[in-house]
Amino acid sequence: MMRKMNVAIVGATGAVGTQMIKLLENSTLPLDTVKFLASKRSAGKQLSFKGETQTIEELVPDSFEGVDLALFSAGGGISAKFAPEAVKRGAVVVDNTSHFRMDPSVPLVVPEVNPEALRKHNGIIANPNCSTIQMMVALEPIRQAFGLNRIIVSTYQAVSGAGNQAMEELKQQTRDFLADKPLDEWQAEILPCGGDKKHYPLAFNALAQIDVFAEEGYTNEEWKMINETKKIMEDETIKVSATCVRIPVMSGHSESIYIETEKTATVAEIQELLSQAPGVVLEDDPSQQIYPQALNSVGKKETFVGRIRKDPDEEKGAHLWVVSDNLLKGAAWNSLQIAETMYEMGLFK
Amino acid sequence: MMRKMNVAIVGATGAVGTQMIKLLENSTLPLDTVKFLASKRSAGKQLSFKGETQTIEELVPDSFEGVDLALFSAGGGISAKFAPEAVKRGAVVVDNTSHFRMDPSVPLVVPEVNPEALRKHNGIIANPNCSTIQMMVALEPIRQAFGLNRIIVSTYQAVSGAGNQAMEELKQQTRDFLADKPLDEWQAEILPCGGDKKHYPLAFNALAQIDVFAEEGYTNEEWKMINETKKIMEDETIKVSATCVRIPVMSGHSESIYIETEKTATVAEIQELLSQAPGVVLEDDPSQQIYPQALNSVGKKETFVGRIRKDPDEEKGAHLWVVSDNLLKGAAWNSLQIAETMYEMGLFK
Numbered sequence: 073m074m075r076k077m078n079v080a081i082v083g084a085t086g087a088v089g090t091q092m093i094k095l096l097e098n099s100t101l102p103l104d105t106v107k108f109l110a111s112k113r114s115a116g117k118q119l120s121f122k123g124e125t126q127t128i129e130e131l132v133p134d135s136f137e138g139v140d141l142a143l144f145s146a147g148g149g150i151s152a153k154f155a156p157e158a159v160k161r162g163a164v165v166v167d168n169t170s171h172f173r174m175d176p177s178v179p180l181v182v183p184e185v186n187p188e189a190l191r192k193h194n195g196i197i198a199n200p201n202c203s204t205i206q207m208m209v210a211l212e213p214i215r216q217a218f219g220l221n222r223i224i225v226s227t228y229q230a231v232s233g234a235g236n237q238a239m240e241e242l243k244q245q246t247r248d249f250l251a252d253k254p255l256d257e258w259q260a261e262i263l264p265c266g267g268d269k270k271h272y273p274l275a276f277n278a279l280a281q282i283d284v285f286a287e288e289g290y291t292n293e294e295w296k297m298i299n300e301t302k303k304i305m306e307d308e309t310i311k312v313s314a315t316c317v318r319i320p321v322m323s324g325h326s327e328s329i330y331i332e333t334e335k336t337a338t339v340a341e342i343q344e345l346l347s348q349a350p351g352v353v354l355e356d357d358p359s360q361q362i363y364p365q366a367l368n369s370v371g372k373k374e375t376f377v378g379r380i381r382k383d384p385d386e387e388k389g390a391h392l393w394v395v396s397d398n399l400l401k402g403a404a405w406n407s408l409q410i411a412e413t414m415y416e417m418g419l420f421k
Numbered sequence: 422m423m424r425k426m427n428v429a430i431v432g433a434t435g436a437v438g439t440q441m442i443k444l445l446e447n448s449t450l451p452l453d454t455v456k457f458l459a460s461k462r463s464a465g466k467q468l469s470f471k472g473e474t475q476t477i478e479e480l481v482p483d484s485f486e487g488v489d490l491a492l493f494s495a496g497g498g499i500s501a502k503f504a505p506e507a508v509k510r511g512a513v514v515v516d517n518t519s520h521f522r523m524d525p526s527v528p529l530v531v532p533e534v535n536p537e538a539l540r541k542h543n544g545i546i547a548n549p550n551c552s553t554i555q556m557m558v559a560l561e562p563i564r565q566a567f568g569l570n571r572i573i574v575s576t577y578q579a580v581s582g583a584g585n586q587a588m589e590e591l592k593q594q595t596r597d598f599l600a601d602k603p604l605d606e607w608q609a610e611i612l613p614c615g616g617d618k619k620h621y622p623l624a625f626n627a628l629a630q631i632d633v634f635a636e637e638g639y640t641n642e643e644w645k646m647i648n649e650t651k652k653i654m655e656d657e658t659i660k661v662s663a664t665c666v667r668i669p670v671m672s673g674h675s676e677s678i679y680i681e682t683e684k685t686a687t688v689a690e691i692q693e694l695l696s697q698a699p700g701v702v703l704e705d706d707p708s709q710q711i712y713p714q715a716l717n718s719v720g721k722k723e724t725f726v727g728r729i730r731k732d733p734d735e736e737k738g739a740h741l742w743v744v745s746d747n748l749l750k751g752a753a754w755n756s757l758q759i760a761e762t763m764y765e766m767g768l769f770k
Binding site: 222224226228243246247249250255264268269270272273276277278279280281285288289290298311312313315317319320321322324326328330339358359360361363364365366367378379380381382383384385386389391393 | 571596621625668669675688740
């Protein structure tokens with residue numbers, strides 16, 4: 073049994089950091105100390121952890137002295153600068169940003185899917201993109217049993233993935249709508265993407281842009297789903313294509329996933345498989361109108377799967393409707409679960 | 422030149438009927454009289470047409486005496502009972518319900534796509550399902566130029582397609598959310614489908630059910646998209662599969678459409694084609710964050726297409742994001758456009 077662990081949370085005040093703290097309060101990790109790190113702006117603020125008041129400290133390289141585990145969720149720039157500093161001081165970093173995900177020396181891990189990749193870490197483990205994680209949880213059992221040739225996914229993503237301010241913006245637009253305020257007077261300064269030039273209202277709308285546009289007309293979010301899927305499944309030959317869309321939902325990403333399997337699989341076989349798959353809750357009974365819903369997923373760690381159907385015109389094609397809390401399994405929980413899994417595997421020194 | 426026409430609108434007080442009246446005020450059809458028909462409950466109510474007050478009459482078989490054109494949008498049961506009565510009395514019926522759509526003797530028409538089918542009518546012409554229409558407007562030019570082997574669509578559908586009461590329900594749930602009312606106290610009595618057993622909240626949610634569940638785990642809405650596409654395109658060999666989802670949008674259906682063409686087509690070729698296609702507005706410039714949005718489509722007759730991209734792993738695969746006002750091109754406008762097209766083709770006796 074390892075000694076108790078010193079943990080640091082970087083980005084403690086953000087939408088993901090807040091969830092991380094709640095989860096850490098109930099974690100199976102044996103905790104010694106926990107410190108909360110944030111930018112100079114948030115330093116000095118107080119928060120509650122296990123009933124005790126804690127003060128947020130300013131993030132500096134020496135913050136990581138004596139830290140065993142550092143959970144980062146404060147933007148790619150912060151991770152780029154400070155994750156190596158944490159590693160240098162002996163910490164294991166689980167990074168929730170996209171910065172290290174495609175680095176060949178960094179494992180990209182969904183614990184239900186590729187825990188063995190954790191053994192190859194060099195100090196940093198990357199947490200995949202929220203929309204990728206829940207898709208992997210649902211599809212890996214199918215890939216193992218029937219093979220997977222192809223994935224075509226359309227997402228219905230919640231606004232909490234864009235942070236607390238984006239959630240407030242959606243609420244304000246919603247109030248504006250109910251007050252019959254003309255559309256051109258709605259405040260839109262963040263969505264679809266804080267770092268981009270133009271901003272559009274999300275309330276009572278669907279925005280087919282998440283993150284900025286990149287190569288070949290795809291957004292970064294779409295490329296993340298494509299590239300991360302191939303890395304996590306360790307198979308460059310799977311065809312993957314994605315359309316990522318933000319809808320006016322606070323938390324809970326939904327995904328309409330189309331797959332083509334290698335071997336033919338019946339609906340009953342896929343249902344049976346997923347009913348026993350780790351991290352999956354099967355909610356699939358059309359006769360009782362049972363299917364996953366974003367609102368029902370909030371606060372839960374599992375990935376919910378339903379609407380499993382065969383393509384009427386393609387023997388090896390099938391649909392799934394996959395829903396999960398993007399702040400939990402999509403971010404905070406998967407990060408902490410990586411740490412717990414590493415602990416169980418004896419990977420902390 | 423034909424004499425002026427007598428027109429009847431059946432279901433004048435509904436969400437679609439209201440739009441129908443507005444459009445008819447500006448129609449190119451030469452109008453003599455216009456009568457508004459509805460159930461006994463709505464009869465006697467007044468509405469305004471071209472600045473004059475009109476009284477809604479109760480729908481009975483003899484309502485159609487002397488009527489040249491009857492536009493039906495009052496539910497499948499009403500169409501089943503009264504459309505034949507209208508035809509018997511010499512009227513041409515354009516029916517916005519699903520009742521006659523798959524009847525082999527009834528043309529199912531999107532004027533930009535298959536106007537010639539109108540010549541084969543036997544008194545009734547069916548208006549396709551809202552989500553099918555906008556997909557046909559966007560895909561038919563591609564089918565003609567490059568051939569079309571396959572369609573996989575995921576929809577993001579607005580609540581106005583479920584009627585005025587459903588819109589009110591969404592508004593009330595939205596108020597409940599903003600007032601921090603617990604989820605289990607939100608009123609949900611209509612959505613996802615008025616005629617089904619269970620009802621769920623739509624505010625800040627995504628419901629993967631539109632209409633009731635039918636064969637093979639597909640909903641009726643999904644089967645409509647599949648079957649109507651093959652009928653309108655007059656090609657049983659096109660592979661079509663669909664996932665239909667209601668999202669908290671008032672009006673404007675969005676669709677994430679994946680296609681596989683027969684011949685290889687570049688993005689530039691598809692853009693060029695659609696920029697000149699009837700009824701299509703191309704909104705596709707990622708560098709300027711230009712893509713179709715539900716909120717921008719409201720009140721417009723066109724179908725907006727953007728996010729055109731090739732599948733990175735499949736030479737003949739491509740994505741499109743297709744948006745249109747479901748009450749206009751998806752319902753009232755397509756119905757009236759059918760009538761105007763028939764008039765131009767000399768199909769009224």
